[in-house]
Amino acid sequence: MKQTDYTIAALGSHSALQILKGAKDEGFRTLVICLKNKDKPYRMFKVADEVRVVNSYQELTKLDKTILIPHASLISYLGVKAVEKLKLKYFGNRKILNWEADRVKSRQWLARAKLKQPKIFEKAEAIDRPVIVKFFGAGGGKDYFIACSAVDFKAKIGRNKPRPHLIQEYIIGVPVYAHYFYSNLNQKLEIMSFDKRYETNVDGLGRISGKDQAALKNLESSYLVCGNLPLVVRESLLPEYLDIGERTVTASQAIVKGGLWGPFCLETMITDKGEIYVFEISARIVAGTNLYINGSPYTQLSYNEPMSTGRRIAREIKIAIETNQLGKILC
Amino acid sequence: MKQTDYTIAALGSHSALQILKGAKDEGFRTLVICLKNKDKPYRMFKVADEVRVVNSYQELTKLDKTILIPHASLISYLGVKAVEKLKLKYFGNRKILNWEADRVKSRQWLARAKLKQPKIFEKAEAIDRPVIVKFFGAGGGKDYFIACSAVDFKAKIGRNKPRPHLIQEYIIGVPVYAHYFYSNLNQKLEIMSFDKRYETNVDGLGRISGKDQAALKNLESSYLVCGNLPLVVRESLLPEYLDIGERTVTASQAIVKGGLWGPFCLETMITDKGEIYVFEISARIVAGTNLYINGSPYTQLSYNEPMSTGRRIAREIKIAIETNQLGKILC
């Protein structure tokens, strides 16, 4: 089959605009699958050849000659198990999904890659430093809170309904999200871009003076993601960011057949000592890459055309079709 | 008349560089009108075919074959009434200006569009939550302050000379400025870009630790606009941003003959519950679009060339000239 026989598809959310735009730029037919009332952006920005409105994402079934590009919303809406079983051509390695979603397994993966990670506290009593308490599931940062001691933790957790959570050391520093692309065709790792998230209300808190914060007695921090801000990192940090990206790929090959390929992200904090802590991994495209539809300051170094992560995915599929290696990157 | 007969003009401030660059890219002759000692940037960046230095903006009189693109500085320097009476071809609907400038009317407009708005307190005694106190006029955020109670309000207002002000509920969250363009030629709404303002000193406060802030006893927050920072919003928020933009246009058609067209901006805050509050509307180009001279991550989806809001305006005028509909977009 040739390229024009294939359609590239994404669920209408997260980074679908970028993925579809990239696919069109590489010459593919494109399809977006939307829930009712979520299709407007995909009609306004003309990057989908077809906008298909469904009543439920469960309707997703076998689509011949269609390659689905996964993103966080796909996984969040359908669940890992449903995605693993989808009868569709899927870009990336589905076997890695479980290693990303399970917080214990993802820590093992990052430990194997010898990445610095925040400490995890199994019991509240053990808290001996600032921690951030994260609830499981797809809340996008909702209700997360900082606690400074076991007492503080107990006071704050009591305000939330009981549900599974993680008590993670709070690394004091600045957040940096590093976007990578690993090619299974040429075995090379690329740095695509960097961003930081824009979270409500923590990214608004600093705009309120300490005095006024003290007067707002019920002010609690929260971490709901609203968007993303672009940034570049100090050039002398790039060797380390490349290293930790490579070690992550190498470690993935030890834990899962075929390992990780395609786009992924290491969510990091840089401390005042210049140490890079990895507090999470996303084993697929992240929304921070939406900043760089026209290329990032990094992809602009290597490519003579606007290269987003979405387009890089489509380019990989195109090369695989031309060189008859599609089996290497779909599963 | 044909396109080359027209000149596109702007006052030398606010977003004039973007407007003129966009007009040149679309093939128009360009003119910038500057106060003395304000012309340097317009000579350095060669986007104006003519730089005209005037002693006072009052000198602005009938300019044949010249289309003036309004921005906040035009309105702030001349006043709404003077702009309404200017004997000039004006891009946009001048009748809407009064609805934007009058805080009571603009609330009515947004209420008709069913947008969530912060509560207004008529009397200080009624303050039952954090509020931001805004002075009327073109201070650009100068002296605005946060108060947490009637007592706090009275202490802080006393430091300022008496003048008209608004007591508005302070929405805790993150600011997001949404840039739209509504075409009166094809009746379509486009999302152009997003930004957040860069304000002194509130965007510097967070860089001072709580401990140090406490030691700086006279530290008060202020909101003077110094610039703008780029951002993208979470893709799942786009349907709602499109909705509220459309409702704003529809409501404008009910309050003013012809309604609103061209660029406009909804100034929003997103709370930790994901609610979008609109605390202001700008019924013309905003300075946050200056970030995107070369196109934004949103216009790059739809256009195969660098499309700023300034250029989008010129494109609209160009199409109107070609299709003989100039009367629909000038007034």
Place this chain on the structure above:
Amino acid sequence: MKQTDYTIAALGSHSALQILKGAKDEGFRTLVICLKNKDKPYRMFKVADEVRVVNSYQELTKLDKTILIPHASLISYLGVKAVEKLKLKYFGNRKILNWEADRVKSRQWLARAKLKQPKIFEKAEAIDRPVIVKFFGAGGGKDYFIACSAVDFKAKIGRNKPRPHLIQEYIIGVPVYAHYFYSNLNQKLEIMSFDKRYETNVDGLGRISGKDQAALKNLESSYLVCGNLPLVVRESLLPEYLDIGERTVTASQAIVKGGLWGPFCLETMITDKGEIYVFEISARIVAGTNLYINGSPYTQLSYNEPMSTGRRIAREIKIAIETNQLGKILC
């Protein structure tokens, strides 16, 4: 000699990727000189025709037909004296280096240019307002701290090992870094772009509520540079930014033969009164320009191609070669 006879070189750090990319875009051969284990980014991003790994930057010796572009890392690793003596073609005026590095001399330079500067306190006893205490040398902001009184200063300085430092008035406001390029060929000053630094931990502090900061008893601010964030400034500030840039160039010509040319940066704070304070000058390319590999919102106004500061340097050298004026810009 013609252009193809020359190689443009940079040390592998700071802004080397941008410099080399710009040189290649202008048609030069490029060379990057790296310490061991620092070469990976220069192999990944293919902007260097040659990657030369050395054991020590001291190995840098006479390289015929090679033009070295200096940046902060060159000066920081080798020291001003060694750079002054390097037997290499050097872009820029080496005589200015000492005026930049010596804090007393740089203040004299800025004073001659009539720039507003923060006050310096010779003795801790004299502290009568908030100050920032900066240690000399290439720590990149490490250990800097804010003090609000002589007592506070003594408590905090005691935590650090004794070493030379500067006690500088802390200007409350927002940081803005202005990037300029002054051409010695056409005697014109250009505004290239603006950024703000991304520093750990101060740019993360605001994300922690005042209440939580109070509970984190040992939380101290620090200023280690991790990256850069893009911004545009309010257009009405551009005349002043152009003025202070021009005055800086003019003053440089009075203090040093030939004065300053090429890229430079004024590090400023804007107060809530709209005053622009200059707290530092960099007399060469700064890392904030790395944001704009593809051009900034400012260079996009003037150039019909992607123009970074790195490329602007290469363009200047190219023009000098073509017009036989290389002696005017190398030394």
